[in-house]
Amino acid sequence: MTDTAATPARPLEGLRVIDLTRALAGPYATLLLAGLGAQVIKVEDPRGGDLARENSPYVGRNGVTVERAYEDDVSISHLSRARGKMGVSLNLKAPGARGVFEDLCRGADIVVENFTAGTADRLGVGYEVARAVNPGIIYCSLSGFGADARDGGKAMDVIIQALSGAMYTSGDPDAPPVRMGIPVADMLAPVFAVIGILAALEQRHRTGTGQHVDVSMLGALTSFVAIENWSALAAAGMPARTGLTVQRLSPFGVFECADGYVAVVAVHEKLARGLFAAMGAPELGDDPRFASRDARVANAVALEARITQWSRTKPTAEVVRMLEAEGVPAAPVRHPEEALSDPRVMARAETMPIAHPRYPHQSELRTSGIPIRFSEATTGFDAALPIAIGEHNGDVYRDLLGYDAERLAALAEAGVI
């Protein structure tokens, strides 16, 4: 780190983000911007702060614990999502907060908020206020149903998974729907928010002015679901959900092994023959039930039973090895802990270690990285972490905004910061 001239910059260096978000969706958007090099200033209510601070488990001087034991223990959720961000305190409901917000906006490029639709305007920190002091500002709103929604309401991940159709498409045809274990609605909207912000930046290079960018959780996930042609599939008699396998592509899907499960793709002729060879049953390729793609699809149930009869007697690793030896795409169904430690993923910093800045040796935690590699840029996070609410009030209010000690004391006294 001494020879900074030799280290390529991060792509978004020089941009400043005012981050009014909390929980997961919004903070993940600003986390991506921070990892791409933007300076992110996280604004928290001095009376409470980000809800993610209260998520168990915690990490601190005693390592990972279910309950918070010390003042400077931090929720692992907060540690992960607030990485690389500076933290300031600001009570948006206090008289005087609006002036501070306007000062923050003056030197910023981007504002991100994920309040319920309409709340930012009501608090006096909406797009119109930001634009009035900085016409170049790009102001992004993340909400459940869009910034224009009348009946906003709370939009949790599981509600959006249900409404979007995503939940319905997973699972066996005759079984209940399946809640996805990763919070895909919470995570996808911020990814589109970042695309919107960067596209608006590109437009600003042409026009010189900023704009409001508005992303909805329901819209983001539904647009993903919509890439499949559900009405056409239905019209063609194809089911919307098929469980672990897809019989119209048979053999395709997930099969039981002695100690786990394996994903197998043997859609084409050559792959099907490879599968039969791996099974030690090359004669299946001559069986009229399985000798052509159409025959395999027509007899998918019998074929899947035959594959399982073989795979369930063997460890997953052996099944994968045998299939790969025949050139058949196959992979074990891995536990997340194993997935996060994949050497390929670690080498590319798609997952990365995190630690409490004061007790870095107390745990071995891994979290999300930036899953993009640049030939002429780096990605990654500054060492900053708002352990306490208002951790970086001095760096931001004094050093960046130029507030003097007297003004800072008055703001603190009045409960504004």
Add this chain to the structure above:
Amino acid sequence: MTDTAATPARPLEGLRVIDLTRALAGPYATLLLAGLGAQVIKVEDPRGGDLARENSPYVGRNGVTVERAYEDDVSISHLSRARGKMGVSLNLKAPGARGVFEDLCRGADIVVENFTAGTADRLGVGYEVARAVNPGIIYCSLSGFGADARDGGKAMDVIIQALSGAMYTSGDPDAPPVRMGIPVADMLAPVFAVIGILAALEQRHRTGTGQHVDVSMLGALTSFVAIENWSALAAAGMPARTGLTVQRLSPFGVFECADGYVAVVAVHEKLARGLFAAMGAPELGDDPRFASRDARVANAVALEARITQWSRTKPTAEVVRMLEAEGVPAAPVRHPEEALSDPRVMARAETMPIAHPRYPHQSELRTSGIPIRFSEATTGFDAALPIAIGEHNGDVYRDLLGYDAERLAALAEAGVI
């Protein structure tokens, strides 16, 4: 469309993309760029073209059909993914193709490819070739395991779902893993590719030069999985998969109704009381098993049974209405067809109609839109669609690159285009 001055531009207008991709991941990346206003030129092999062209069902003069009946019937996958793109033919393996590719790169800002790692270089259309003729080019590679992977191999969505841990996190603790019904690995990598491309564009405004952007399907999905703290959850005795409900947040999750399922979030005290009131059993709030958040978590199994006893006797719509009347977040688990037609989603063009350009009245199909709204820009797709391979050879090779009739004839004669 006559008063174009009154229509705000799309954010990426003026940028040109050379699109070497096929199947789903890559084409979805360039679809997003097209919807944001970039000019996308899709390059297809004159001997075959995009694999998505062969996906059943098709649409054409007879409406939606399982098998292709007419020459100009198009796969709905192709219709959806190639929207707004111009199509040219180019056989990358033919002598002379490299010169055409170089000419395409000269006037372009962005190249996107999703061949197996190493293939683009071998074909003579890799980053080094593009950069040599255009140092400003931003060249994005999408692959299963990264552009640097030695053992690339085929990376299908189901393989990546298995390896990433995503599949493991869904489903009941004692049941098999669950394949997500939407191709989340295929879809997520391109979203990060677009972020990488736009971040590189921002950097180009500072430096004047382009770069190589490299996104892996495994890395993109694993980084999503990694936002949860799996090792800490395990250390704290919390399971990685909990099925339809999450008992440590009880009552939280998906419950059976008479005709379907409902998602309910009643994590906090006020919401739990609202749920009990909706159930017509406010006394449950005084039951020592359910009277506090800790008690509800400790007695989650009994609580969930009690909720289901109520919900399974009523239609989903009635359960949702009763819960909403008490301020409890709730939503029906919807079929994708219903989700795609949500008036909120349609009004925001997060899903949108598509039709065969020659037979627009033969079907009512909906597909993905751009789930981002801009106050000073529009999104959406040009009317262009490469129905045949090389549909826009004249527009591109003649009008944009300035090839004369003689050269075009020679290229066609030699099988280059």
